[in-house]
Amino acid sequence: MTKPTLQVIVASTRPRRVGRMVADYIVERFADHGGFEIEVVDLAEVALPLLDEPNHPRLGRYEHEHTKAWSATISRGDAYLIVMPEYNHSFNAALKNALDYLNAEWQGKTVAVASYGGVSGGTRAAAAITEVLVTLGMIVSNVGIAIPMVQSHIADGRFAGYPQVEQAIESTHAALLELTRGRAGA
Template structure:
């Protein structure tokens, strides 16, 4: 039986972002713990234009190559971890756009949030995105990662972990595995 695929989605696309550093650290930690095959999906690299499909995503009638590629990427995932900053007490526009492009691809799949930011650790953004995820039919983990004062955990172009963050990553990983339930490739 193969390990389920956890897609770690990097939600920040702006220059000089720290999201990729946070995601890279989380991926390293997940690899140490096992249980998942992990794939990083960086929205800066995916570079979806503002939603431009003529039909509602629930129809699955995608006309653009970028949408078909995005659908194929997300369809591979068994679970998702959104690594997201807090912008003005909410989530990023590229993340909302990426979610809105698809419908059936998200439905019924587990998702958790790893938020980061200033003093709140991105918790307001995590709370704001939850309704969107539920509306898409995703199974939202009640366990999450929140990294306050993210800038104070950066050194030499890397995110430097600390015990509370590691514990939250491990707990989130366990929660996502639990939400997947028993697996069989038969």
């Protein structure tokens, strides 16, 4: 039996961002637990322009090569972990743009959120994105990761975990695996 593919989507595109460090840390832990083939999808590298397709994504009639490539990338995934910052009590524009580019590619697939930020750990952003994910027809895990005061856990260019985040990573991995296997068996 082949392992499902989990795509870890790094949502932040800012210079000097910590999102990639957080994602790399989570990917290492997820790999230790097994169960998924893991692919990192970094929105800074994908570099989608502001939605420029003339047709509604629901139609799947993409005209631009960047959209066709984005569709092919996301279509490979069976499940997603979105690693996202909180900006002004919500999610970032690059993430919303990336989600809006596609429609059918997201439907029926499982997703969890790993948010980070200041005091709230990105929980307001995670709450805000949930409605969007549900509207796209995704199966949203009620288990996720929130990392408050993320900057205080960065040392030597790496994110350094701590017991609460380790527990959240383990729980999120288990929930995503269960939801993904359940969907595959349906």
